[in-house]
Amino acid sequence: MSHRIEITYCTKCRWLLRAAWMAQELLTTFEQEIAELVLTPGSGGIFEVRADGVLIWSRKEKGGFPEITELKQLVRDQIAPGRSLGHAERKDEGRATPPG
Numbered sequence: 001m002s003h004r005i006e007i008t009y010c011t012k013c014r015w016l017l018r019a020a021w022m023a024q025e026l027l028t029t030f031e032q033e034i035a036e037l038v039l040t041p042g043s044g045g046i047f048e049v050r051a052d053g054v055l056i057w058s059r060k061e062k063g064g065f066p067e068i069t070e071l072k073q074l075v076r077d078q079i080a081p082g083r084s085l086g087h088a089e090r091k092d093e094g095r096a097t098p099p100g
Contacts, residue, residue, distance in 0.1 A: 026072065
């Protein structure tokens with residue numbers, strides 16, 4: 001367990017709940033791999049996710065938010081390549097949505 005995840009979210013856009021929900025999902029899925037998960041307040045519409053300092057999602061670049069299954073796959077690819085995510089990788093599964 002030595003990996004660090006950082007989620008930077010816009011406080012003015014009130015994206016804390018979304019960031020916290022995604023953090024919870026990642027901590028649950030990668031409980032053996034993640035040593036630290038940080039929520040960093042920001043502004044200007046920012047929503048970015050970094051794994052070990054590598055930018056893996058940017059709302060500005062991607063034009064929106066990741067589906068949780070997509071985010072888990074991106075995190076997995078960075079911190080635990082080759083690890084199966086089980087049902088989260090099935091294309092025909094229903095998509096989870098954040099609260100609120």
